[in-house]
Amino acid sequence: MKQVLQTLIVLFTFSISSLSAQTYNSYYNSVVTDVSSSNILADLITFENFGLKDVGSTAISNAQNWITTRYQDLGYTDIVEQPFSYGGNTTNNIIITKTGSVYPNTFLIIDAHYDTINGTGTNDNGSGTVLMMELARLLKNVNTEYSIKFIHFSGEEDGLIGSNYYVNNTVIPDNLDISLVLNIDEVGGVNGLINNIIVCENDQDNTPSANNAASAASTTIMANCFGLYSNLATEISYAYASDYVPFQNNGEIITGLYEKNETPYAHTSSDTLANMDVNYLFEVTKGALGAALEFAVGINSLDVTTFSKDSTISFYPNPSSGKFNIKLNENIVENFELIVLDILGKEVYKSKINNQIETIDLSFLNKGVYLASLKNDKARITKKLVIQ
Ligand SMILES: [Zn+2]
Known part of the structure; x- marks a missing residue:
């Protein structure tokens, strides 16, 4: 006005x-x-x-x-x-x-x-x-x-x-x-x-x-x-x-x-x-x-109604040489999208996660620390990944 x-x-x-x-x-x-x-x-x-x-x-x-x-x-x-x-x-x-x-x-x-x-x-x-x-x-x-x-x-x-x-x-x-x-x-x-x-x-x-x-x-x-x-x-x-x-x-x-x-x-x-x-x-x-x-x-945290705690999702081995397994410990797979960011926040990898256990291959990336953000419209979790 x-x-x-x-x-x-x-x-x-x-x-x-x-x-x-x-x-x-x-x-x-x-x-x-x-x-x-x-x-x-x-x-x-x-x-x-x-x-x-x-x-x-x-x-x-x-x-x-x-x-x-x-x-x-x-x-x-x-x-x-x-x-x-x-x-x-x-x-x-x-x-x-x-x-x-x-x-x-x-x-x-x-x-x-x-x-x-x-x-x-x-x-x-x-x-x-x-x-x-x-x-x-x-x-x-x-x-x-x-x-x-x-x-x-x-x-x-x-x-x-x-x-x-x-x-x-x-x-x-x-x-x-x-x-x-x-x-x-x-x-x-x-x-x-x-x-x-x-x-x-x-x-x-x-x-x-x-x-x-x-x-x-x-x-x-x-x-x-x-x-x-x-x-x-x-x-x-x-x-x-x-x-x-x-x-x-x-x-x-x-x-x-x-x-x-x-x-x-x-x-x-x-x-x-x-x-x-x-x-x-x-x-x-x-x-x-x-x-x-x-x-x-x-x-950065979770929708508590979907995830009880961070440990419901694990990335292993971590650190790794670039191959990470993603495990969802509860049956909560609903159209998750995985986005990996480098330390400057630039997106370097993106994929859909549709299974309770999946493997992603990030060995094309340089050694270092990355952030993996897994999210759908109900929840989001971000974890640190180390490639060595
Ligand atoms: Zn106005």
């Missing part, structure tokens, strides 16, 4: 990609490679087909039910619809919590508004909405040290009503411990333009200012993650006029994503899929997922 200011104020700096700040994480990359452009496209179409989702409309209720059902289908159980009223209408924030394994009471908040104004809002903010649902799909079975709250806000277009309500009625009374707020608003790009830069927004507001340095640091980390996990360049700018503002005002550390080529169609009936660049949103999703893994500290 912020096209005017951005064009008036051109205070920005180009980020210099710092190779030392974040290191490439091959496990994070293996999660990021599962981002699905067909999921993103299908969800954008659904979002658009609901129509104009202003507060009080049937369309926004339909979108709300769609979002809530999606998280239920993904297996999330802590889903709260938070109603609030204004202007004679009631609408809902949707808050989904994933519990962290080390810091369960500290929350990375990822948020995007799903209400729209004057049109279907496929970019503003269908783009952020479907990005978040794709992140939630891929983070579901990732063990994260920090808890994550995915929040779909309503009432943003009417003046950040939903996020203000959440800060005043949840964050403040519950004294919620928030590590960072990552706001995603209008990241769909413009059809016909070269969309290859994402704006990473930091907090340059001085009321308060004590949270600005941490915001700048987190925003730099996020920009670096785009360099590692997407093909987009980054630009650092300032945060304004979206749902992170009430959090900022409360002293929280915030960051945000916003498209560089700003759609001229926001808040009109022309904010449609046809005027967007879905491939750009695909790349934004990849970078955002890499950043979310970095911020929540993703730990």
Whole structure:
């Protein structure tokens, strides 16, 4: 909802990609490679087909039910619809919590508004909405040290009503411990333009200012993650006029994503899929997922409902001269894919694993340490392989 200011104020700096700040994480990359452009496209179409989702409309209720059902289908159980009223209408924030394994009471908040104004809002903010649902799909079975709250806000277009309500009625009374707020608003790009830069927004507001340095640091980390996990360049700018503002005002550390080529169609009936660049949103999703893994500290681990412990899979002998047997100790073979990465994270081998015991021959590789990642849509395990 912020096209005017951005064009008036051109205070920005180009980020210099710092190779030392974040290191490439091959496990994070293996999660990021599962981002699905067909999921993103299908969800954008659904979002658009609901129509104009202003507060009080049937369309926004339909979108709300769609979002809530999606998280239920993904297996999330802590889903709260938070109603609030204004202007004679009631609408809902949707808050989904994933519990962290080390810091369960500290929350990375990822948020995007799903209400729209004057049109279907496929970019503003269908783009952020479907990005978040794709992140939630891929983070579901990732063990994260920090808890994550995915929040779909309503009432943003009417003046950040939903996020203000959440800060005043949840964050403040519950004294919620928030590590960072990552706001995603209008990241769909413009059809016909070269969309290859994402704006990473930091907090340059001085009321308060004590949270600005941490915001700048987190925003730099996020920009670096785009360099590692997407093909987009980054630009650092300032945060304004979206749902992170009430959090900022409360002293929280915030960051945000916003498209560089700003759609001229926001808040009109022309904010449609046809005027967007879905491939750009695909790349934004990849970078955002890499950043979310970095911020929540993703730990390479298993879906406990599928694997009881690491020892259910073994690679032997290990070290070997290149021939490894893979043994699945339980009858859990379901379309596994094996990907072997070198220490730089480059994929050097890929195959399907369809039997409980299989042999792979990696003797064509140089001696050294590799990572073998075995995964299907339910589980993932990564183990170190040594070729000597
Ligand atoms: Zn918006």
